[in-house]
Amino acid sequence: QQQVKxxxxxxxxxKGGISIINCAYxxxxxxxxxxxxxxxxxxxxxxxxxxxDVSEKKEGRFTISFNKSAKQFSLHIMDSQxxxxxxxxxxxxxxxxxxxxxxxxxxxxxx
Amino acid sequence: DAGVTQSPTHLIxxxxxxxxxxxxxxxxxxxxSWYQQVLGQGPQFIFQYxxxxxxxxxxxxxxxxxxxxxxxxxxxxxxxxxxGDSALYLCASSSDAGLGxxxxxxxxGTRLSIL
Numbered sequence: 001q002q003q004v005k006x007x008x009x010x011x012x013x014x015k016g017g018i019s020i021i022n023c024a025y026x027x028x029x030x031x032x033x034x035x036x037x038x039x040x041x042x043x044x045x046x047x048x049x050x051x052x053d054v055s056e057k058k059e060g061r062f063t064i065s066f067n068k069s070a071k072q073f074s075l076h077i078m079d080s081q082x083x084x085x086x087x088x089x090x091x092x093x094x095x096x097x098x099x100x101x102x103x104x105x106x107x108x109x110x111x
Numbered sequence: 112d113a114g115v116t117q118s119p120t121h122l123i124x125x126x127x128x129x130x131x132x133x134x135x136x137x138x139x140x141x142x143x144s145w146y147q148q149v150l151g152q153g154p155q156f157i158f159q160y161x162x163x164x165x166x167x168x169x170x171x172x173x174x175x176x177x178x179x180x181x182x183x184x185x186x187x188x189x190x191x192x193x194x195g196d197s198a199l200y201l202c203a204s205s206s207d208a209g210l211g212x213x214x215x216x217x218x219x220g221t222r223l224s225i226l
Contacts, residue, residue, distance in 0.1 A: 006153075032212045043115070043201050043217030044154065051212075089153050097144075097167040099215065101153030 003027060004092050006102025013109050019077040021105045023090035026071065030092040034099070035064065035075045038087045047075075047088075080109045113138070115204050115218035123224045124192050132187040132221045136204030142166075143185040144215065145177055146201040154201055160185055161207075189223075197225045 005024045013019045023033075031052055036044035050057045050064040050073065057064045063076040077084055090102040116135045124130050136143050142161040146154035156169035160179035174190045183204075189196055199222050203215040 004153075034214070036217075041219065043203075043219045045217065046214045049212070049214065091153075093212070095167070097159045097161075098156045098169065099144075099154075100156070101146075103153050104151070 002103070003100035004090055004102045006090050006105060008105060009103070010106040011108070013080045013107065015080065015082060015109055015111050017080050017109075019080045019084070019107055019109070020074055021088050021090070021107075022072065022074045023092075023102050024070075024072045025092050025100075027092070027094065028071070029094040030100075032093045033064070033066065033073050034091050034093075035062075036089045036091065036101075038089065038104075044089060077107075080107075082109045082111050085109050115202055115216055117200075117202050117218040117221050119221060120219070121222045121224075123226060125226050126192055126194060128192050129188065129190050130192060130223060132189075132200050132202075132223070134185045134187070134202030134204075134218060136183050136185070136202075137216055140204035140206050140216070141183050142205045142207060142213075143179055143183065144203045144205075145185070145187045146203065146217075147171070148199040148201055148220070150198070157187070192225050194225050197223060199223075 034049035035047045038044040061078045066073045091099045093099045144159040145157040148154045158177040159167040163179045177187045179185045199220040201220045203217045205213040
């Protein structure tokens with residue numbers, strides 16, 4: 001059973017556009033939600049993370065929106081650049097020990 | 112500072128063999144976690160160790176085992192390899208386990224291929 005459901009599976013965005021990736025979860029015990037970026041041949045790198053006591057967190061061009069009642073959270077990449085082309089994973093944890101990852105979104109930003 | 116280092120980077124084994132993967136965490140990090148990432152999927156949690164003790168175990172068979180050494184480095188062992196064990200094995204380190212949700216820093220993984 002997939003603890004964290006992620007969509008879309010792939011995304012193509014024009015340079016300068018907004019990329020939006022969505023995730024949903026069922027386990028209400030989850031209380032930490034990070035997003036990771038992974039380039040081919042590399043391990044995932046932490047982008048930004050949020051706790052459920054806030055509804056939004058912004059770091060540079062990356063924003064997490066969190067809807068606790070709907071058990072959904074999303075990543076927005078503003079002014080998307082070709083260098084943002086990568087696979088993005090959402091994740092969730094209730095203990096800070098075991099993280100459950102989504103299935104990933106392959107983002108392609110077209111120049 | 113060096114990041115999380117994993118060795119080897121690539122490995123080819125045949126069914127039934129045994130494999131040992133190694134991980135050195137970031138200096139000062141005491142927690143190490145192991146993940147399996149099958150092509151096209153997200154990482155799946157295998158183990159977490161903190162201060163040489165197992166803190167968590169994912170839904171993997173007993174063929175998978177791990178340990179952490181006094182210098183906080185770690186080994187993942189897989190016995191009786193199956194074709195389905197072919198994957199990228201990722202190691203992640205953090206400074207604490209479940210304390211303040213310290214960010215996990217991943218290595219670039221070991222690509223294991225089973226023939």
